[in-house]
Amino acid sequence: MTEKPSVLLLSPSGWQKESINLGLAYLASSLQKADFQCRILDVNRYPMSDEDLVDYIRKLNPILIGISIKTATAREGARLGALLHKVCPEAHISCGGPHMTLCAEQFLKESPAIDSGIMSEGEHAIVQLAEAVRDKESISEIPNIAWRDGEKVVVNSWKPPQDLNILPFPDLDAIEDFSWENFRYPIVTSRGCPFDCIYCCVNKLTGSRKWRFRSPENVVQELETIVREKGITHFEIWDDNFTLDLKRAKKICRLMIEKKLNLSWYCHNGIRADRIDLELAKLMKQAGCTSVAFGIESGNPKTFDSIKKGEPLSAVVEAVRLVKKVGINAVGYFIIGLPGDNLERFVETVRFQRKLKLHHYVFGMLIPYPHTEVWDMVEQNGTMFCEITETQHFSDDIVPISFELPGFPKEDMVRAFYIAKYFDLLGTVDGIRKRQAARAVYMATPDIVPSLAGMIIASGTDIEHIVVGTDEATVRAEPSFVQVPENSRITFLPSLDKDLITGESVIVCRSLDIPREILFGNSGLVLIDPTRHLHNVIRVRKPMLSLPLVPALFLSGLGVLQQFQRNPQHPFAHREEIEKCGQGQGQAHGQGESRENTGQTDAGVQPQLPRGQGVQARVQDLARRRREVGIQKPPMAQQPPDKERGPWQEGHQGGVSEPACPGARLARILGLPVVPAPGIGNSRPLALKGQVAVVFKTLAQLF
Known part of the structure; x- marks a missing residue:
C-alpha cells in the first residue's frame, strides 16, 4: 500500500498566545478527506525551537508546507519559510491567512523562499494545490492562488467557499501536542459580514459583503459529535455575526436545549447590539450561554456614528440591558485612536463604559489594516510610526501606537490607554x-x-x-x-x-x-x-x-x-441595596433615575422592587418577578479551569463570581470579615443609614 503524501501546516509564533489556529484545523480535515496525511505545528501555542522544528520537518518529509500568517506574524512566517526552504528544498512552500489575502503581491515579492500564496478561506484551494504538487502539475489555473510567473506575481480570481455545510468539521487532533483536557471548543457557525465599518477588513478577506452561514442542524451536529467523541463541556462561538439572522440563532439555541447538550458557552468575538432581542437572550441563557461581547468601539455619539457601524449607540445600551436582564454577562470592546476621536471624546467613552457596568471590557489600539477606509485616511492625512507588520492591538509594557491622525496625537493616545486603565x-x-x-x-x-x-x-x-x-x-x-x-x-x-x-x-x-x-x-x-x-x-x-x-x-x-454620595459604587456602598431598599433611602445617587437602566449585580439587571416593603417580602417579590421575566437557571456544566478562562473572567475562582458588592470586595482585600445584610444571602453592606457605621467600623477593625 502506497504511503499517503504528507502536508505540514504551520502557525508562527506571535503575541496572541491564547487561541489555537482553527483555520489550519479546517484545512487539515479537508486534506485528510482528500487522502493526504496532514500534521499541524502550532508553534504559537506550543513553542518549538528552530532545531526541533527542523528535525520534525526532516522526519515528516512533506511535499507541501503551508504557513498561516496574520499581519502581526507575517515577518516570522517569512523567516520560517526561508528556514524550511533550506531544509526541504523539494517541498512547495505556500502562505495563507489574512495578511496574504490583503498583501499578496507585496509579501511574495519580499519573501523569495515562498512559492505561492492562498487567498481568503482555503479549504478548497489547499486540496487543489496539494494535488497539483503531488502530481507535478502547474498551479497557474487554481482559483484562490497567488503564484510566481518569473519576476511577476499573479493573483488568480478568488472567492471563499459558499456552502459551509459541506465542509468537514475541523480536525484539532492534527495539532501536535494538543490536548482535549478542559479545552473550550471553538466553533464557527457563519462567515463574512455585510457591514462596512471603516476600520474592519473582514469583507476584504472574503471578497464581498456576503454573509454565509451553516444550518442550525449542521452546527448542532458538530457539537453533538464533539461531546460524544471528546467529552467537551464548554465551547465558544467565533463568528463575526452569530446573531445576524435572529431566527437561525434562536433555532440553534432551541436545538441545543432540545438535545440536552448541557454545555457552557459564550460569544466573545462579539455580536451586533442591534441583532438581539429578549427572546433570543432568554434562549441563549437557557442553552447555556454565560457571556456575550459587543463591539462598542466608542461611547461618543459623533465618533460612534462616523465609524459606519450601521447601528445607533442607543442599541448598545439596550443590548447590554437585555443580556443582563436574563443573567448573561456583558463584555465590551473599545478602540483607541478612531478617526475623529480625541482625548476629550475618549474620556466620554470611558464614562460610557463605566455606566454600562460591564462584566469585562477591553480597550485596544486601532490598527489601520490595508484596504480599509482607516488605512486610506492615515495614508492621506496621518503618520505611520512603523511597518504594518510590526503593529499590535495590545501590549503589557509599551502602548503599541502605530500611527496618529490630526486631533489625536500619539501622546494623547498613550494617555488614553492609561486613563481607561486608571x-x-x-x-x-x-x-x-x-x-x-x-x-x-x-x-x-x-x-x-x-x-x-x-x-x-x-x-x-x-x-x-x-x-x-x-x-x-x-x-x-x-x-x-x-x-x-x-x-x-x-x-x-x-x-x-x-x-x-x-x-x-x-x-x-x-x-x-x-x-x-x-x-x-x-x-x-x-x-x-x-x-x-x-x-x-x-x-x-x-x-x-x-x-x-x-x-x-x-x-x-x-x-x-x-x-460615596458621588459614586454609589464606592467600596462601602452598593447601589442596588441603596436605591431598592424600602427604608426611604432611595434615589441616593440621582433623583428620578430609573433602576431599569442602571442597577445590576454581577448576575445582571434585577427587576425593580416596590418600596416600603420589608427585606423578606422584597426578596420574595424579586423571586416572583424573576419567574415572570422567564429567567431560568443555566444548565449545569463543568467550568473551565483558570488556565482556560479568558481575562473577562478576572477575579473568578473555580467558576464562581466574586461578591457583586464592592464593599465585600474591599473587605476581602483588607482581610476583614464580610457580614451579609439581614435577610439577604449575598454579601452586601447595609443601606444608607448604616454607611457611616460601616466606614468607621472598618477603619477601627484595621487597627
Whole structure:
C-alpha cells in the first residue's frame, strides 16, 4: 500500500498566545478527506525551537508546507519559510491567512523562499494545490492562488467557499501536542459580514459583503459529535455575526436545549447590539450561554456614528440591558485612536463604559489594516510610526501606537490607554487639579512599581507626582517609563512626609499596606491591587481641605461619605441595596433615575422592587418577578479551569463570581470579615443609614 503524501501546516509564533489556529484545523480535515496525511505545528501555542522544528520537518518529509500568517506574524512566517526552504528544498512552500489575502503581491515579492500564496478561506484551494504538487502539475489555473510567473506575481480570481455545510468539521487532533483536557471548543457557525465599518477588513478577506452561514442542524451536529467523541463541556462561538439572522440563532439555541447538550458557552468575538432581542437572550441563557461581547468601539455619539457601524449607540445600551436582564454577562470592546476621536471624546467613552457596568471590557489600539477606509485616511492625512507588520492591538509594557491622525496625537493616545486603565485615579485627581500644590503621592511597594508610569501618565503633567519608598533608578528602569512625558514633575522620597497628607494630595497605596496616618488623614485615598487585571483601583476617599479646629479623623470620614454620595459604587456602598431598599433611602445617587437602566449585580439587571416593603417580602417579590421575566437557571456544566478562562473572567475562582458588592470586595482585600445584610444571602453592606457605621467600623477593625 502506497504511503499517503504528507502536508505540514504551520502557525508562527506571535503575541496572541491564547487561541489555537482553527483555520489550519479546517484545512487539515479537508486534506485528510482528500487522502493526504496532514500534521499541524502550532508553534504559537506550543513553542518549538528552530532545531526541533527542523528535525520534525526532516522526519515528516512533506511535499507541501503551508504557513498561516496574520499581519502581526507575517515577518516570522517569512523567516520560517526561508528556514524550511533550506531544509526541504523539494517541498512547495505556500502562505495563507489574512495578511496574504490583503498583501499578496507585496509579501511574495519580499519573501523569495515562498512559492505561492492562498487567498481568503482555503479549504478548497489547499486540496487543489496539494494535488497539483503531488502530481507535478502547474498551479497557474487554481482559483484562490497567488503564484510566481518569473519576476511577476499573479493573483488568480478568488472567492471563499459558499456552502459551509459541506465542509468537514475541523480536525484539532492534527495539532501536535494538543490536548482535549478542559479545552473550550471553538466553533464557527457563519462567515463574512455585510457591514462596512471603516476600520474592519473582514469583507476584504472574503471578497464581498456576503454573509454565509451553516444550518442550525449542521452546527448542532458538530457539537453533538464533539461531546460524544471528546467529552467537551464548554465551547465558544467565533463568528463575526452569530446573531445576524435572529431566527437561525434562536433555532440553534432551541436545538441545543432540545438535545440536552448541557454545555457552557459564550460569544466573545462579539455580536451586533442591534441583532438581539429578549427572546433570543432568554434562549441563549437557557442553552447555556454565560457571556456575550459587543463591539462598542466608542461611547461618543459623533465618533460612534462616523465609524459606519450601521447601528445607533442607543442599541448598545439596550443590548447590554437585555443580556443582563436574563443573567448573561456583558463584555465590551473599545478602540483607541478612531478617526475623529480625541482625548476629550475618549474620556466620554470611558464614562460610557463605566455606566454600562460591564462584566469585562477591553480597550485596544486601532490598527489601520490595508484596504480599509482607516488605512486610506492615515495614508492621506496621518503618520505611520512603523511597518504594518510590526503593529499590535495590545501590549503589557509599551502602548503599541502605530500611527496618529490630526486631533489625536500619539501622546494623547498613550494617555488614553492609561486613563481607561486608571480612570478612578483620574477622577480623584481631578478633584484637586485646580488646588494649589496639587499632587499625587504613590506609596511604591515593589508590586506597584510596574504600574507607576501608567498612573503618572493618566493623572497628567499639570500636577506634581511624588513617589515614596523606592529609588528613581528602579522606577525609570521599567519599560513603560519611556512613555512618561518629559515635562512631568516627579519627585522621589525615601519615606512619607506627614505634610503630604493634606487636602491637596491624592495618595495611592497598596490595599494591604495602608499606613495609619494615611487612613485617618484628609487626603484623597485610592487603593490599588496590582495583582488584578481589571478593577484594580478603588476610590475610597475624596480629598478634603483642612478646616480650623476640625479633626483630621472627622474630615477623613466625611471624605469617604462624600465619595460615596458621588459614586454609589464606592467600596462601602452598593447601589442596588441603596436605591431598592424600602427604608426611604432611595434615589441616593440621582433623583428620578430609573433602576431599569442602571442597577445590576454581577448576575445582571434585577427587576425593580416596590418600596416600603420589608427585606423578606422584597426578596420574595424579586423571586416572583424573576419567574415572570422567564429567567431560568443555566444548565449545569463543568467550568473551565483558570488556565482556560479568558481575562473577562478576572477575579473568578473555580467558576464562581466574586461578591457583586464592592464593599465585600474591599473587605476581602483588607482581610476583614464580610457580614451579609439581614435577610439577604449575598454579601452586601447595609443601606444608607448604616454607611457611616460601616466606614468607621472598618477603619477601627484595621487597627
